[in-house]
C-alpha cells in the first residue's frame with residue numbers, strides 16, 4: 001500500500017519506520033529541515049520543531065496517574081515493552097546511540113506535599129485490574145533511598161516505581177528516520193490540508209495515496225504565536241498571546257500547551273534513573289542523560305506561546321530540582337527550550353479513522369509513553385482488514401463498529417471508496433522492492 005504521512009514527530013516517525021518494515025511504500029512530509037535534532041546550547045528556542053524533541057522522554061505510567069486515568073497508564077505499560085523492541089531493532093540495524101533505559105523511576109515528595117504522592121498511590125489501588133498489571137510501587141526508607149540514589153536529599157519521601165523507563169528522545173527520533181531508508185522523507189515540505197487519500201502539500205498541490213495519516217501534532221499550518229511572530233500575517237505578536245484555537249483542518253480542535261525544560265550539565269552528580277517530584281505547582285522531573293546531562297522539566301501552561309523559557313518557570317523548576325538533588329547547585333545551565341504539547345479538549349489521545357484517512361492526535365504530555373501502543377493498534381487494524389479475503393475492495397482502515405480499542409477511537413461511517421492511486425508524482429515510489437532497486441541504482 002502507498003501511504004502518505006503528514007508530520008515526522010514521534011507518531012509520524014514511528015509509523016513510517018514500522019509501516020515501511022511491514023512492506024508498505026511510505027512517504028513523509030514535514031516542514032523541518034531534516035531528520036536531526038535541533039541544536040543544543042542556545043539559551044532560547046530554535047525554529048519550531050516536533051514536541052518529541054523537547055520531551056524528556058519519561059516513560060512513567062504510574063507517576064502519570066497524577067493527572068491521567070488508568071487507561072493512559074495501561075497503554076503506557078504496553079508501550080514500555082514495545083519501545084524496548086524498537087530500540088533493540090534499531091541497534092541490530094547498526095544504531096550505536098543509547099536509545100532506551102529501564103532502571104525503574106523514583107517518585108519523591110517533600111513532607112508538605114505527601115498528600116499528592118498518596119493520591120497517586122490511591123489512584124493505583126482503586127483501579128484493581130491496573131494494580132494487578134503493573135509492578136507495585138516500593139516505599140523506600142532513608143537507608144534504602146541512600147543505597148539506591150545517594151545524590152537525593154535524605155529527607156524526601158520516596159517510592160521506587162519498578163520497570164519504568166526512559167527514551168532518549170532526540171536520539172530515538174533521529175534513529176527512527178535514519179534507519180528507515182526505504183521511507184521517502186520529504187523534509188522542508190508542509191502539508192496544508194488532509195483529506196481521504198490526499199495530502200495537499202504547500203507549493204506542490206495534491207498528492208494521492210492509498211492511505212494518508214495525519215499526525216501533525218500542533219499543526220504548523222495555522223497561525224500561532226511563534227517567536228512573537230504570527231506567520232500568516234508577519235506582524236509581531238506579544239509572547240503569551242494564544243494563536244489559533246482551531247489547529248487542524250478537520251474536526252480535531254487541537255491546542256498547544258506550553259512546556260519548558262532546562263538542561264543542566266553536572267559532572268560528578270550520579271543519578272541512575274528518572275526522578276519525579278510531586279510539587280505543588282509543577283509536575284517536576286529530573287531525567288539523567290548520557291554525558292553528565294540532566295533534563296529538568298516541565299512547566300504546563302495554557303498558552304500557545306513558543307517564545308523562550310520564562311524566568312519564573314526557570315527559577316521554579318531549578319529550585320525544585322535543587323531541593324531534591326542538592327549537588328545540582330553547581331550544575332551549569334546549558335540549554336533551555338520551550339515547545340507545545342498537542343492536546344484535545346479532554347487532554348486524551350484520539351484516533352480517528354475513515355476510508356483512506358487516519359488521524360492520531362492529542363497525545364498531550366504522554367506522547368512518548370503512548371505512541372507505540374497507539375501505533376501498534378492502528379497497524380494491527382489495518383493489517384486485519386487488508387487480510388480479509390471475502391472483501392473485494394479491502395479497506396485499509398477499520399469499519400464502523402470495529403477497532404474501538406482501549407483508547408478513544410472515532411470511526412467515520414463506511415461508503416467512501418479509496419481514491420485512485422496516482423503513480424505520476426515524481427519521487428513517489430511504487431512497491432518497496434522498486435524503491436530498494438532505485439536506491440541501489442543511485
Ligand SMILES: Cc1cc2nc3c(=O)[nH]c(=O)nc-3n(C[C@H](O)[C@H](O)[C@H](O)COP(=O)(O)OP(=O)(O)OC[C@H]3O[C@@H](n4cnc5c(N)ncnc54)[C@H](O)[C@@H]3O)c2cc1C
Nearest residue numbers: 007009010011051052057058191217220259366367368369
Ligand atoms: C516540554 C515537554 C516535555 C514532554 N515530556 C514528555 C515525557 O517526558 N514523556 C512523554 O511521554 N511525553 C512528553 N511530552 C509530550 C510529547 O512530546 C508529545 O506528546 C509528542 O511529541 C506528541 O507526538 P506527535 O507526533 O503527535 O507530535 P510532535 O512530536 O509534535 O510531531 C508533530 C510533527 O508534525 C510536524 N508538522 C506540524 N505541522 C505540519 C504540517 N503542516 N505539515 C507537515 N508536518 C507538520 C511537526 O514539524 C512535527 O515534526 C513532552 C512535551 C513537551 C513539550
